[in-house]
Amino acid sequence: MPVSVADLLGKSQLGLRLLTRDASVDRPLSWVHVSELSDPAPFLEGGELLLTTGLALRDELPAEPYVRRLVDAGVAALGFGTGLGQDSVLPELVQAAEDAGLPLLDVPRGTPFIAISRAVSAALAADEYAAVARTATLQQELTRAALARGGTAPLMERLARSIGGWALLLDPVGTTLEAAPAGAARGARSLQVELDRLRGMRAPASAALSGPEETILIQSLGTGSRTRGFLVVGRSGALPPAERHVVNAAALLLTLRMEQSRGLDSAMAALRAALLRLLLAGEDRTVATVVDELGQQLPAEPLLVLLVLGSSEQRAAAVDVAADAGVRTRAPMFSAELDGTLVLLTSAATPLAAQLGVLPERVRGAAVGTSRPVGWSELADGVRQARQAAEHARGRSAGVVSFADLAAPGLAAVLDPTAMRAFADSLLAPLVAADRTGAGDLVHSLRVWLAHHGQWEPAAAQLGIHRHTLRKRVHRAGEMLGRDLDQPGARAELWIALHPPQGD
Known part of the structure; x- marks a missing residue:
């Protein structure tokens, strides 16, 4: 004491x-x-x-x-x-x-004052030694509990008693695996925001939630890019340093237990990547047989391809969130790594496609793109579309971006306003200079002529001039610009220069 x-x-x-x-x-x-x-x-x-x-x-x-x-x-x-x-x-x-x-x-x-100092110092040293000895004893008890029969339940029960509170063991998506006491599982869902944040970080990572009546500690379990679960403990009041050491020891024991499956996970990830490449090569029937042997099934056509860009930690977190959504919707899904990205395949006709829209919110920093609905024979196109949409999402810090949405704003959406204004000013400079001398309304005449698709009569009528006058202006403008305005490419460049995108 x-x-x-x-x-x-x-x-x-x-x-x-x-x-x-x-x-x-x-x-x-x-x-x-x-x-x-x-x-x-x-x-x-x-x-x-x-x-x-x-x-x-x-x-x-x-x-x-x-x-x-x-x-x-x-x-x-x-x-x-x-x-x-x-x-x-x-x-x-x-x-x-x-x-x-x-x-x-x-x-x-x-x-003497020194006598009081010695008395306090000796008492503090004895108290610290007692705390260290108690921590060592508890760590030994936790180790024995981890090795005992009954899975992780004995370890969690001993941990909850040692800190005088409660303890939860959660899987990577936040589902309760063990709870001590059983009623503690009710609070797991309220921790989702913190779990999402830790899931996107390299394990082990931790968070502390301190309130007026309770202190909660959360630790992610794992030693690599993949978070394998979470240990959550709580008790009334503050958690003393000795109890924190006990929690750290429990997290280490749980991590060692979970990491035993790491080799199998790596092999499964390699298998999935190989299966995805077979799917891209058009071997969907062959892959369906293998997936069926794994106790799963491929999604039905039409397919929706989602591609996730982000760090290895963010991609691993996206797999867990997507798997959780798949369990809740009972919809088939296939996921695999492809060239440093994560590809998710699901049926466009199931609720899972809409559920996966929460990925950017649940996995902060990840960019997600989706394809148009495609068949298995069009899977390579679907992956390409999803990648282009994801790149667009990453460049603009957007949420889920659909490939179909990329063309909606028109060409101006992909042009840099500053660069295009500079291009327009440079290209049109000779015409602007000529107009200032009063030699002819070249810029306006070109804009109207292009708006009428190069048709002389309606353009000249709108300008209120004879068509031969308009021909002379367009011919002169082409000579000054050094471009053949009969060529579609030259007309397209000139149209963009005459209608530059506006900045924010």
Whole structure:
């Protein structure tokens, strides 16, 4: 147990006497500090027993502000050494300490300050040793529980008892695997935001949620890019360092247990990648047989291809989130890595396609693109479409971007406004200069002519000029620009220059 003022008062050899009546003496002491400064607060961290002979107070320093500074600094108690300039503790100091609720001790001349320091130091050392010994014992008990029959349940039960709270073991998508006690599983869903954040980070990673009544610690389990689960513990009040060490030990034991399947996971990932390449080569019937042997099935046509861009951690998290959605919708899905991306295949006709729209929200930083509905024979096109949509999403920090949406805003959406304005200014500069001299309304005439698809009669009518005049203007403009305006490419360039996209 931590040493307190009450413990020191119980040591008769120190001869300490409590002078304040209503102050609490049960607060743990962090250390003993000796100071004769009028304001020792800058040198204190809180929880100390401050010892003084009152030199500062003998210089007629008011007692009440002195005591207030000590209380604000978090001092646990004040010891006043008598017989060294002061035969008794100053009455005004006793009153100020009484009013502030600060324990004030009379330290007799026969008790050196060093004796009090040694007593507190020895008690703190014994308490620390006891905490270390208890932690070591609990770690041994956790190890035995991890090796016992019954899976991870004995380990979780022992962990919950050791911290005086509750413990959850969750799978990668946040589903409860073990709960101690069983009722603790009800709070798993409320942790989804933190789980999503940790899932996108390299394991192990942790988070702490501290509230007025409860402290919750979350640790992701794993040693690589794939998060294999989560350990969540909670208890009322703060979680002391010794208990945190116990939680870390439990997380390590659970990680070792889960990492035993890492080799199998790697082999399965390689198999899935190979199957995807067979699908892209048109071998969907062959792959369907293999997938069926694995106890799964390929999605039905028409297919929706989703492609995820992101780090290996983000792609692994996307697999877990997608798998969770697949379980809830009971819709077939196939996933595999392809050239540093994640490809997800599902049927466009199932609710799973809509469920996967939460991927960017659940996996922060990942970019997701989707294809048009395609058949198995068009799978390569679908993957290409999804990749282009995902690249568009990443470049614009968007959510899920559909390939069908890329063409909706028109060509202007993919042109840089600043670069296009510079292009237009450079290309049209000779015509603008000529118009300033009054030599002909070349820019406006070209814009109207192009708007009428190069037809002379309707363009000339709109301009209010003869068609031969319009021909001369267009011919002159072509010579000044150094372009053959009978060519479709030249007309397209000129149209874009005359209608540059607008910036934000």
